[in-house]
Structures are given as C-alpha cells and as structure tokens.
Amino acid sequence: MLEPIIDVKDFRKTYGEFIAVDGISFAVNSGEIFGLLGPNGAGKTSTLESLEGLRAPNGGELRIAGIDPTQEARKLRNTIGVQLQVSGLHENITVSEAMEFFCAYHGVPANYELLDRLGLGEKRKTQYHQLSTGQQRRLSLALAIAHEPPVLIMDEPTAGLDVATRVELHAIMREQQAKGTTVMMATHDMAEAEEMADRIAILLNGKIVSAGTPMEITATGAGLTKVSVRTQESSLLADGADFPAVTSTTSKEAYQIYFSTDIGATVAAVIEYAEARNDPLIDLRVERPSLEDRFLEITTNGGSV
Amino acid sequence: MTAFAHHLSFEFRLGIRNRQLLFLTYLFPLVFYLFMGFLMIEINPPFGDVLIPAMIIFTLLATTLLGLPELLVGARELGIFRSYKINGVPSGSILAVPALTTMMHTAVVSLIIIVTAPLLFDAPMPSNWVNFVVVFVAMAFAAAGLGVLIGVVSPSSRTTMFLSQMVFIPSILLAGFMIPLSQLPEAFRSVAKLLPATHGVNALNGLAMGTGAEFDPWGSVAVLLVGGLLSFVLASYLFSWDSRNSTRRGHPVLAVLALVPYLAAIFLF
Numbered sequence: 190m191l192e193p194i195i196d197v198k199d200f201r202k203t204y205g206e207f208i209a210v211d212g213i214s215f216a217v218n219s220g221e222i223f224g225l226l227g228p229n230g231a232g233k234t235s236t237l238e239s240l241e242g243l244r245a246p247n248g249g250e251l252r253i254a255g256i257d258p259t260q261e262a263r264k265l266r267n268t269i270g271v272q273l274q275v276s277g278l279h280e281n282i283t284v285s286e287a288m289e290f291f292c293a294y295h296g297v298p299a300n301y302e303l304l305d306r307l308g309l310g311e312k313r314k315t316q317y318h319q320l321s322t323g324q325q326r327r328l329s330l331a332l333a334i335a336h337e338p339p340v341l342i343m344d345e346p347t348a349g350l351d352v353a354t355r356v357e358l359h360a361i362m363r364e365q366q367a368k369g370t371t372v373m374m375a376t377h378d379m380a381e382a383e384e385m386a387d388r389i390a391i392l393l394n395g396k397i398v399s400a401g402t403p404m405e406i407t408a409t410g411a412g413l414t415k416v417s418v419r420t421q422e423s424s425l426l427a428d429g430a431d432f433p434a435v436t437s438t439t440s441k442e443a444y445q446i447y448f449s450t451d452i453g454a455t456v457a458a459v460i461e462y463a464e465a466r467n468d469p470l471i472d473l474r475v476e477r478p479s480l481e482d483r484f485l486e487i488t489t490n491g492g493s494v
Numbered sequence: 495m496t497a498f499a500h501h502l503s504f505e506f507r508l509g510i511r512n513r514q515l516l517f518l519t520y521l522f523p524l525v526f527y528l529f530m531g532f533l534m535i536e537i538n539p540p541f542g543d544v545l546i547p548a549m550i551i552f553t554l555l556a557t558t559l560l561g562l563p564e565l566l567v568g569a570r571e572l573g574i575f576r577s578y579k580i581n582g583v584p585s586g587s588i589l590a591v592p593a594l595t596t597m598m599h600t601a602v603v604s605l606i607i608i609v610t611a612p613l614l615f616d617a618p619m620p621s622n623w624v625n626f627v628v629v630f631v632a633m634a635f636a637a638a639g640l641g642v643l644i645g646v647v648s649p650s651s652r653t654t655m656f657l658s659q660m661v662f663i664p665s666i667l668l669a670g671f672m673i674p675l676s677q678l679p680e681a682f683r684s685v686a687k688l689l690p691a692t693h694g695v696n697a698l699n700g701l702a703m704g705t706g707a708e709f710d711p712w713g714s715v716a717v718l719l720v721g722g723l724l725s726f727v728l729a730s731y732l733f734s735w736d737s738r739n740s741t742r743r744g745h746p747v748l749a750v751l752a753l754v755p756y757l758a759a760i761f762l763f
Contacts (some may be wrong), residue, residue: 213628241580242580243576243579243580243735243736244578262582266580266581266582267582269575269580271580273573273576273577273580277572277573277574277576277577277578277580278572278577279508279569279572279574280512280514280572281507281508281511281512282504282508286504286507289500289504290497290500290501291581293495293497293500293501294497294501294581294582294583295581295582296497326616332581334731389748460662
C-alpha cells in the first residue's frame with residue numbers, strides 16, 4: 190500500500206508564455222485512489238495528459254511504474270488504462286467492436302466477461318451513439334480496464350451521470366482498488382473526491398496548494414464547525430445571544446446557525462441557554478467543514494492555506 | 495486477427511453505417527452516374543465513350559476529397575485520435591486505415607459502374623484490364639493521399655470543406671472528363687495538370703480505355719504515385735492526435751509540397 194507507483198517531481202508544463210503547471214511534486218502509492226482537484230485551468234488536464242504520454246513536460250520528471258511516459262510509450266500503453274471524459278469512440282462502432290479493437294491493440298483477447306459484468310452484455314451489438322450516457326461511461330471504463338492495467342486514470346469519471354449510475358461506477362472503482370489497481374482521478378466533484386479518494390491534491394494556478402487525506406485537508410482550514418439549532422419557542426432566533434467560540438451566525442428557516450471554533454463550548458452554552466429559558470430543543474446538528482467548504486476556502490483565498 | 499485487421503474491418507463497416515459517408519461514398523456518385531448516363535449521353539452522345547473512366551474518377555474524387563477529410567477531422571475533434579494514441583494505435587494506422595477503406599468502398603462503386611454502364615448506356619468497357627487496375631490504384635492512392643493530407647492540416651470541419659472543394663470543383667471542370675483537355679485554353683491546361691484527376695483521366699484513356707492520351711500516360715501514372723507517396727509522407731509528418739490540432743511537428747503550409755510532382759508535370763509533359 191505504501192510503494193509509490195506514480196511519481197511526479199518538479200513537473201512543469203507551459204504553452205508558450207502560459208504556465209499551466211508550475212513545478213508540482215506528488216507520489217501516488219500502489220493501490221490508492223488519488224484525487225486531483227482544482228478549478229478549470231488549474232493544470233489537472235495537463236498533468237493527466239503528460240502522465241498519459243500525450244504531452245511532453247517542459248521540466249521535471251514523471252514516472253508510472255518506473256516508466257517515463259514521454260520516452261517509453263509502448264511500455265506505458267499496457268501499464269495504464271484511461272477512462273476519457275469525452276467518448277474517444279466512433280458513434281457507429283458497436284460495443285463488441287470497440288472491445289475487440291482496443292484489446293487487439295493491447296495484445297490481449299477481447300474481454301466479453303467484463304462487458305457482462307458492467308451490464309453491457311445485452312448491448313454488444315448496439316452502436317455507441319445508441320447507448321445511454323451511463324452505458325457509454327461504463328463502456329469507456331470497460332475499455333480502460335480490459336487489459337488489466339495496474340494504473341487507471343479517470344478524467345471526471347461520473348460527470349453528468351445520474352445517482353444510480355454514479356454509485357455503480359464508484360462500486361467498480363472500489364472493486365478495481367480491491368484488485369490492487371491504483372486509481373488516479375481528476376474531478377470537480379468534491380463529494381466524489383471526499384467519498385472515494387484515499388488522498389487528494391488540490392491544484393490552483395498550476396501549483397499544489399493542499400495535499401493529504403480528505404480528513405487532513407478539511408482539518409487544515411479555518412476549522413469552523415457549523416452548529417444548527419432549532420428550539421420550540423425559537424428563543425435563540427429572537428434573542429440573538431452571544432456564545433463562546435462563535436465567529437459568525439446566521440439563520441435559515443427555523444434554525445439558528447453558529448460557526449464555531451470549539452464545538453463543545455458552543456453546544457454546551459447553547460443547550461444551557463435554551464434550558465434556562467424553558468425552550469426545549471427540537472433539533473441540533475453539528476457539521477464538520479466538508480471538502481467542498483475547504484476547497485472554496487482555498488480557491489477564494491487564491492491558494493493561501 | 496491482427497490489430498490492424500480488426501481496425502480495417504470495423505472501419506470498413508463504419509463506412510456503411512455512417513449515413514454521411516454512405517451518402518458520399520455510394521449514393522452521391524451512383525446518382526450522379528445515372529444522371530450523367532441518362533442525360534449527358536442524350537445531349538452529347540460521344541460522352542458515352544468516356545462514361546466509365548469519367549464516373550470512376552468522379553467517384554474517387556467524391557469519396558477521397560469530400561468524404562475522407564471530414565471523417566478524419568470529425569474523429570480528431572471527437573477525441574478519437576487521443577484515445578487511439580493512449581491505447582497504442584500507431585499514427586500510420588490512423589491515417590492508412592480510413593484511406594484504405596475509402597479505396598475499398600470506391601472499388602465497390604466502380605465495379606457497379608463497370609458492370610452496369612455497358613448494359614444501361616452501351617458504354618465501352620476498358621480494353622486493357624491490367625492497365626485499368628494499375629491506373630485505378632495509382633489514382634486512388636494519389637486522391638486518398640490528398641484527402642488524408644487535407645484532413646490532417648485542416649483546423650476545423652468548415653475549413654475542410656473549403657480545402658476539399660478547392661481541389662474537387664476545378665477537378666470536375668478541368669480534369670478532362672467533362673471537357674477534353676485539348677479543348678481548354680493553354681493556361682487552363684497547365685492548371686489542369688496540377689490536379690490528380692487530370693492525370694487519372696489521361697492515364698485511363700491512354701492505357702486502359704484505348705481512346706488515346708493527351709500526354710504521356712505512364713508519366714501520369716508516375717506523377718500520381720509520387721504525388722500520393724508525398725501526400726502520405728507529409729500527412730504522417732504533420733499528423734496531430736490533439737482535438738485542437740495544436741501539437742503537430744511542422745507548419746500546415748508544408749502541405750503544399752504535395753503539389754511538387756504535379757507542378758513538375760506542367761514542365762515535363
């Protein structure tokens with residue numbers, strides 16, 4: 190679990206004067222799900238495309254399972270599987286033809302069992318454009334893993350999918366991880382990254398501004414915990430009382446909301462206050478900052494952590 | 495089956511499944527052939543003598559210049575080349591397979607014309623079948639090379655149509671199957687020699703149909719083969735997998751080098 194299979198050191202990518210990636214370094218351990226997060230133009234695609242051997246770096250070193258993607262394209266193609274955000278398939282190609290075609294170029298027999306397992310068995314003769322978005326994405330994933338690569342790279346794996354298909358794809362990603370496959374995904378979807386990724390790197394303007402497990406990243410922020418309280422007589426809403434460790438307050442519907450740096454102190458004081466006014470609690474919710482909150486905090490602060 | 499054979503096989507089937515390609519490869523040339531056969535021969539009876547070579551050259555032009563470049567540009571824009579590169583499909587196959595399948599479809603249409611033209615329009619068959627095949631292959635090679643080159647350098651679908659028409663329309667007017675080359679003014683005859691179709695018609699007439707060439711027909715075959723080879727070499731050099739067509743090795747203007755053999759033909763013949 191701790192051996193790095195993807196190693197990026199001082200990687201730099203420029204397009205003319207524009208610096209897309211500015212000397213980033215990170216390592217992905219074998220068997221991990223690693224999330225690359227960032228707003229549009231942060232450098233995610235340039236990083237992925239360079240790891241896929243599509244673009245040459247302007248500086249630094251990239252290695253996947255010891256392979257230099259720019260120098261050893263032949264070795265690389267059986268080491269990685271790439272699920273593309275866009276189709277990358279002719280609209281008239283059938284599911285079977287796509288499987289046969291890509292497996293032939295990888296030098297492995299067509300993996301029809303995989304099509305069955307991903308729910309595409311009945312669709313073998315169906316042309317790509319006749320598949321639903323979810324089926325297209327599953328086919329793309331099937332083609333990416335048919336040659337059983339040790340590294341799977343996914344660009345926005347569940348963008349535009351309904352909840353059920355998204356859950357299905359997450360299950361497949363977990364299945365791949367259980368088989369020892371390392372998954373590297375770029376995503377805008379914070380909930381997906383938080384749920385799926387073992388570790389995350391947040392890219393902003395070509396630099397990594399935060400890296401670690403989702404818990405570590407959310408813990409390094411301002412650390413404000415949201416405490417939402419509703420009481421029977423709404424005394425909290427009416428009185429506008431001050432409580433310890435609260436930095437700001439707001440209200441929504443019948444709830445008074447406090448942003449606290451010390452949950453224990455705030456919650457105890459709120460309960461005591463309500464009891465003193467004989468105003469029974471109906472609901473009290475404590476929400477730690479989500480990855481999305483932390484991401485917004487980082488990106489709106491221009492990357493200062 | 496090898497990877498290349500799989501590629502060739504499914505791409506051939508795509509040519510029939512894709513409605514736009516089906517139209518450009520089969521329907522458009524065959525409808526035009528029937529139109530020319532029924533109408534043109536009525537107006538100008540000697541046209542019947544050149545109906546087969548004229549319609550075969552027309553079919554080759556329609557499929558390679560109108561169909562093939564659009565196929566390549568569309569695939570590049572859809573990210574298909576990107577996916578091919580990631581999965582180890584060589585750029586040689588990416589360019590050669592559509593060219594080969596286009597030539598195969600064109601051969602089918604040509605066969606339909608050869609079989610039906612004598613029955614429907616009393617058009618004469620080729621007198622030398624071996625030479626007919628040699629000229630057909632040379633012309634298909636040259637036209638497919640040009641089609642591939644246009645597809646590679648064209649930045650968008652709109653530009654593709656413009657570049658293709660820049661070759662297609664002059665070919666229809668000047669190549670010698672509508673108006674014989676000898677009846678064109680001298681300046682137009684020189685311009686006509688810049689077009690692969692002119693050399694195709696000249697070689698077919700001189701070597702396969704027995705109706706006489708306007709200039710050295712084997713010279714035309716040589717020009718077509720060299721022109722085709724140069725086009726494929728340039729296309730391979732300028733090829734880009736990138737959907738934005740921004741990662742090629744040389745400037746697209748290098749593509750005009752493909753005209754060098756045709757330019758030489760103006761001075762040689």
